[in-house]
Amino acid sequence: MSNRLKSIEHEIIKCMKCGNCQAVCPLYKETRAENAVARGKVQLAAAVLSGKLDYTAELAHRFDLCLTCMACVSNCPCGVRVDRVVLEARAALAEKRGLSFPHRVAAAGLARPALMQKGMKAAGIAQSFFFKRGERGMIPRFPVGLDLKRVLPVLAKKDLKEQLPEKNAVENPVMRVALFAGCVTNYVYPGVGLALVEVLNRHGVEVVLPKQQHCCGAPLLIHGIKDTAKEMAVSHVHMFDAAGVDAVVTVCGTCGEAFRHHYPEFLSGQAKDAGKALSLAGRTYDIAEFLTDVVPLDHTLLGPLDTHFTYHEPCHVGRGLGAAGKAEKLLKAIPRATYSPMQDPGGCCGGAGSFSFEHYKLASQVLDRKLRDISGTDAGVVVTGCGSCRIQLNDGLAQREMPQRVLHTVEMLAHSITGAREEGNCNGRQ
Amino acid sequence: MLQKEIINELVKIIGKENVITGREDLLCYSYDATPDVPDPLPDVVVTPSNTGQVSQLVKIARRFKVPLYPRGSGTNLSGGTVPLKGGIVLSLLKMADIVEVDAENLTATTQPGVIIQDLNNAVAPHGLLYPPDPGTVATATMGGSVAECSGGLRGLKYGVTKHYVMGLEVVLADGQVARFGGKTVKNVTALDMVKLFTGSEGTLGIITEIIVRLIPAPESRKTMFAAFNDLSDAGNAVISIVKNKVIPATLEIMDQVTIKTVENFSKIGLPTDARAILLIEVDGIPEVVEREADTVLEVIKNNNGKVQMARDDKERDGLWAARRTALPALAQVKPTTVLEDATVPRSKITEMLLALEEIARKYNLQIGTFGHAGDGNLHPTILTDERDKEEMERVHAAVKEIFEKALALGGTLSGEHGIGMAKSGFLEWELGAGGVGVLHKIKNALDPEGILNPGKMGFNGGTGHE
Ligand SMILES: Cc1cc2nc3c(=O)[nH]c(=O)nc-3n(C[C@H](O)[C@H](O)[C@H](O)COP(=O)(O)OP(=O)(O)OC[C@H]3O[C@@H](n4cnc5c(N)ncnc54)[C@H](O)[C@@H]3O)c2cc1C
Ligand code: SF4
Ligand code: SF4
Numbered sequence A: 001m002s003n004r005l006k007s008i009e010h011e012i013i014k015c016m017k018c019g020n021c022q023a024v025c026p027l028y029k030e031t032r033a034e035n036a037v038a039r040g041k042v043q044l045a046a047a048v049l050s051g052k053l054d055y056t057a058e059l060a061h062r063f064d065l066c067l068t069c070m071a072c073v074s075n076c077p078c079g080v081r082v083d084r085v086v087l088e089a090r091a092a093l094a095e096k097r098g099l100s101f102p103h104r105v106a107a108a109g110l111a112r113p114a115l116m117q118k119g120m121k122a123a124g125i126a127q128s129f130f131f132k133r134g135e136r137g138m139i140p141r142f143p144v145g146l147d148l149k150r151v152l153p154v155l156a157k158k159d160l161k162e163q164l165p166e167k168n169a170v171e172n173p174v175m176r177v178a179l180f181a182g183c184v185t186n187y188v189y190p191g192v193g194l195a196l197v198e199v200l201n202r203h204g205v206e207v208v209l210p211k212q213q214h215c216c217g218a219p220l221l222i223h224g225i226k227d228t229a230k231e232m233a234v235s236h237v238h239m240f241d242a243a244g245v246d247a248v249v250t251v252c253g254t255c256g257e258a259f260r261h262h263y264p265e266f267l268s269g270q271a272k273d274a275g276k277a278l279s280l281a282g283r284t285y286d287i288a289e290f291l292t293d294v295v296p297l298d299h300t301l302l303g304p305l306d307t308h309f310t311y312h313e314p315c316h317v318g319r320g321l322g323a324a325g326k327a328e329k330l331l332k333a334i335p336r337a338t339y340s341p342m343q344d345p346g347g348c349c350g351g352a353g354s355f356s357f358e359h360y361k362l363a364s365q366v367l368d369r370k371l372r373d374i375s376g377t378d379a380g381v382v383v384t385g386c387g388s389c390r391i392q393l394n395d396g397l398a399q400r401e402m403p404q405r406v407l408h409t410v411e412m413l414a415h416s417i418t419g420a421r422e423e424g425n426c427n428g429r430q
Numbered sequence B: 001m002l003q004k005e006i007i008n009e010l011v012k013i014i015g016k017e018n019v020i021t022g023r024e025d026l027l028c029y030s031y032d033a034t035p036d037v038p039d040p041l042p043d044v045v046v047t048p049s050n051t052g053q054v055s056q057l058v059k060i061a062r063r064f065k066v067p068l069y070p071r072g073s074g075t076n077l078s079g080g081t082v083p084l085k086g087g088i089v090l091s092l093l094k095m096a097d098i099v100e101v102d103a104e105n106l107t108a109t110t111q112p113g114v115i116i117q118d119l120n121n122a123v124a125p126h127g128l129l130y131p132p133d134p135g136t137v138a139t140a141t142m143g144g145s146v147a148e149c150s151g152g153l154r155g156l157k158y159g160v161t162k163h164y165v166m167g168l169e170v171v172l173a174d175g176q177v178a179r180f181g182g183k184t185v186k187n188v189t190a191l192d193m194v195k196l197f198t199g200s201e202g203t204l205g206i207i208t209e210i211i212v213r214l215i216p217a218p219e220s221r222k223t224m225f226a227a228f229n230d231l232s233d234a235g236n237a238v239i240s241i242v243k244n245k246v247i248p249a250t251l252e253i254m255d256q257v258t259i260k261t262v263e264n265f266s267k268i269g270l271p272t273d274a275r276a277i278l279l280i281e282v283d284g285i286p287e288v289v290e291r292e293a294d295t296v297l298e299v300i301k302n303n304n305g306k307v308q309m310a311r312d313d314k315e316r317d318g319l320w321a322a323r324r325t326a327l328p329a330l331a332q333v334k335p336t337t338v339l340e341d342a343t344v345p346r347s348k349i350t351e352m353l354l355a356l357e358e359i360a361r362k363y364n365l366q367i368g369t370f371g372h373a374g375d376g377n378l379h380p381t382i383l384t385d386e387r388d389k390e391e392m393e394r395v396h397a398a399v400k401e402i403f404e405k406a407l408a409l410g411g412t413l414s415g416e417h418g419i420g421m422a423k424s425g426f427l428e429w430e431l432g433a434g435g436v437g438v439l440h441k442i443k444n445a446l447d448p449e450g451i452l453n454p455g456k457m458g459f460n461g462g463t464g465h466e
Helices: A009-014 A026-031 A038-049 A057-064 A071-075 A082-097 A101-111 A113-130 A182-188 A190-202 A218-222 A226-242 A253-266 A271-282 A287-294 A315-320 A326-332 A360-377 A387-399 A409-418 A423-429 B004-014 B023-027 B051-064 B116-126 B142-148 B193-197 B231-243 B256-266 B286-302 B313-324 B326-331 B346-362 B389-408 B424-446
Strands: A131-133 A138-140 A175-180 A205-208 A247-250 A284-286 A308-312 A381-384 A405-408 B044-046 B068-071 B088-091 B098-102 B107-110 B165-171 B177-181 B206-213 B220-228 B250-255 B276-284 B306-309 B336-339 B366-372 B377-384
Touching: A009 A038, A009 A082, A026 A360, A038 A057, A038 A082, A038 B023, A057 A082, A057 B023, A071 A082, A071 A315, A082 A218, A175 A190, A175 A226, A182 A190, A182 A387, A190 A205, A190 A405, A190 A409, A218 A226, A218 A253, A226 A253, A226 A271, A247 A253, A247 A287, A253 A271, A253 A284, A253 A315, A271 A284, A284 A287, A287 A326, A287 A409, A308 A326, A308 A360, A326 A409, A360 A387, A381 A387, A381 A409, A387 A405, A405 A409, B004 B044, B004 B051, B023 B044, B051 B068, B051 B088, B051 B165, B051 B206, B068 B142, B068 B206, B098 B116, B107 B116, B116 B142, B142 B206, B165 B193, B177 B193, B177 B206, B220 B231, B220 B286, B220 B313, B231 B250, B231 B276, B231 B286, B231 B346, B250 B256, B250 B313, B250 B346, B256 B276, B256 B313, B256 B326, B256 B366, B276 B286, B276 B313, B286 B306, B313 B326, B326 B336, B326 B366, B326 B377, B346 B366, B346 B377, B346 B389, B377 B389, B389 B424
Parallel strands: A175 A205, A175 A247, A247 A284, A308 A381, A381 A405, B044 B088, B068 B088
Antiparallel strands: A131 A138, B098 B107, B107 B206, B165 B177, B165 B206, B220 B276, B220 B306, B250 B276, B250 B366, B336 B377, B366 B377
């Protein structure tokens, strides 16, 4: 029936139903419902395959309940790629049932860069109409489909692509890299892109920012909109291949995974694109990986920062790209900065792209665990490596009236390098 | 589908949000961790939050004569929670409070939905330990482990769950709430009902509160690892360690199939030419631990084993990682992993190991054996594919022979995984008609309508795959 699920059958039958995933699944921890845990989802997929279940709306809701945090994957004795099973099931469901209206709109927007650019601009202007400015960000004025309490980031007045030139050169570069910024960095936290250029330039690395870049496609993939995501992959593979760079650097684990895992998979059937995709995949690095494995962080550049920080490992940096612990190591090199690790640095914050929009209550419960972990460290700054986590953490900190600030790894490094007096400065740049 | 009337009654007691009837959700309660057993859907899943609700739910089941299946985390390996005859699955996961940690009396009181590891985390600050530690310690519930009487890696020295349960609150099949045992070290009042309900696999009552004994956490420990080129040497070493009056906390074995698979899977430098590996940990007071470790080293040498002692925590963790990877590594070889639970007196361990190799040859099956050699509890693990009907028949025949052999050696059907549906057909081999008769009398007295977990332990037409 569904070729999609059939194509993933080898993952489904690997599951020995041991239940080990219960120990780590953030949604199961909150709900303690078998349908929320990896085992339940894999068995639901198995039931569809064997014809016991249909592609019902209820089933679609069940598969919505996953953060694709991959905690289950890294704890599974049988190596079941639960994330792939969930994504394939979502794609199959989207095919069979069609998409909900908001998902359709989002898909159309994300898939058309020019439209997206305009939309985000308009949103920036309209933002003040729909939202009032709170201390920490924007709070919805009317029920616009979001929780009324929700604190959202302020959209940047000038996005990153407007702020940065295409080419950020240095004399005698040791390397040329392309920055793939991703939507959140471009529109919400352009400071991260600026910090990256700062840090890499100081390391003698030239940074180009291909201006036609758009969304990596992962948000579409996550909602089962696989075909459009594939078109976006093709466009990026051509664009970044043409940039002729030594490496692609990302500042978000999900974007990194798109280049490293999804693009080669999407294009595997297309002879000449497949080679390009693979070649790009082989030289794509999250910034924490890049400064660890490619151009190692130059400790002599680092100046002191009197700050007490902790680190939240984004799921898709730690487990997705297999870069767990790398950012922490870099950050620990900053003189005078005190690091207090969380009990569970890799525990999901509940953000998961749009999950937190669609399941605000559940996502907040997951977030609460994280916030307790953060406050247990007594740190004043939370460093992380993903814009989506940052939005989620900021919301939670604001809701609980916690004083901590959130920074991206590369911003923290930039502060240390440029001698910013204290880490809070970065917020001025947004 | 259950009648609307019954569903309405259930909703009246625990509210709509705790009564699950969607087909998609019901499907998620049709299985547990057992391979190769049927997986029928229940009609409804209920999630009560206190004993009073459990009692009322049981009364409804009784009134309408609907089967009721208690369920913890569903990690058992004997088909214990499969809703064989439809009806109500009673999930106890919402009753998850640690009621009390009593450090003075060395006891803890918990609700049934508490995860074993969570209890250990709660008692650790008091320097205490709850010793039963099944492989699923991070997922299994207290209720499920008491009902299953689960064991684990520390079984040799510390025993199994029943050695730690001091008191129980149980909701009986008629909805009455009964309490047995308590906090006193000595308690010989009347019949030992605490033991009766421990290991009753959800067939006699619903456990709603548990008092357990804690022990002071051992001060120190030493871990070592020994490789043998001969299976008999390994078996003899196991016997001889205990003969020399050392009771290790853990004495684990891995056979050659397992060693090779683990090494292939995780490349940790295991000797793949060894016929068997033993992993031994002694724990307790530092001076005693020193002496015991010396004795163990001596015994291993005398039995031609090559030994390696963990020098620090990191090496110790490495050795444990090797043991913990056994099942995962085996599980990745083939899609279906049939994990058995053959248990023999310690002195027969070598014979059993050799017999398992022979059975694998005879039925042309891949069997990796690892397990708790010190207490004679082996986990021969058959690697197969459920979809291969012909091979599954050979698997069933092999399983049967494994139990025949274990019983012939004076062993038992289950060291720790219980009977459930998977082994109910073999019960009479071990207990005889008389023994099985007693079980039925007890069952009939406590649950005359047969509503509690029908089809398990041979009650109400239980049927395994044999
Ligand atoms: C990978 C793996 C490793 C394992 N390792 C071990 C091991 O080392 N040692 C070991 O002994 N077992 C082991 N097991 C088996 C299993 O984990 C244990 O039996 C565990 O204790 C079951 O707990 P549970 O909460 O999952 O119970 P469930 O599976 O939900 O239920 C088990 C039985 O108890 C009944 N039950 C559950 N809760 C209650 C209650 N409150 N009142 C009355 N009846 C109830 C159920 O009806 C069922 O019959 C392992 C399983 C797996 C998958
Ligand atoms: S841990 Fe893996 S094998 Fe075990 S139940 Fe979860 S998904 Fe299945
Ligand atoms: S990916 Fe995360 S949320 Fe989804 S099933 Fe696995 S552990 Fe749970």
